[in-house]
Amino acid sequence: MSTDIRPRIRIPQGIQRGDVIEIKTMISHPMESGQRKDDGGRIIPRMIVNRMTVTLNGRQVFEARLEPAVSANPYVSFFLKCTQSGRLDFTWTDDNGGLYKASRDLTVA
């Protein structure tokens, strides 16, 4: 299943120094809530992305802690004040210890 889990990130183009930009993220993941039952009446174990972190040049700029009430394929967007170019690293962690990473270059004119 892990091969199905793919992060997507959208960052605006043409960023000027001092701009506050919205960074949109989504990762394909079932976010199994642990509340549902299968046909045999057994509870399907919880398996969610429980944490997402974003660093800029190694320094954390955003963290989201997610609960089962977050929809499947969790979409999270946040804002960033762009004072320098650098590398954005995105990490998602799930209940099974799965670690999903993506990186983007942030280019500030």
Added chain:
Amino acid sequence: MKDTAMSEPLHLARREHGLSRRQAVAAIGTACIFAPAAAEATPDTARRLLSELVKVAPKAGKVRIDIPEIAENGNSVPIAVAVDSPMTPTDHVRAIHIISERNPLPGVASFLLGPDNGKAEVHLRMRLAESQTVIAVAELSDGSAWVATREVKVTIGGCN
């Protein structure tokens, strides 16, 4: 927009439409079976979680929740929470928490922010098991906490 202070009752009359909801869900062919009612969040458990997350009593104001008044599909409801803050090193939002009153569990998400964000606003898509009140709380760098609530009517509940 209706903001309610935590001192006022957050209670939203419980809608007795469990059966029709289940029928509706079955009708669209989704295998959606809810856990025992004992696991459900209530305004009380939501308040308890809030007091665990935020140590001071939140005041009404500064926080804005943007969520549809009527959500047709409780599996995916877009929500935005914005906080009135300059987001400077000395005056910024440290955290935003989203809490539900009528999902199986009260917690939805917490976001850790700082001056790097420039703007205290987050967007998410959340599940709503039924019509209820959604609560958003912001913790500021000065130690104060601010809260907003919004009622949402849900046509088809999300499978939490």
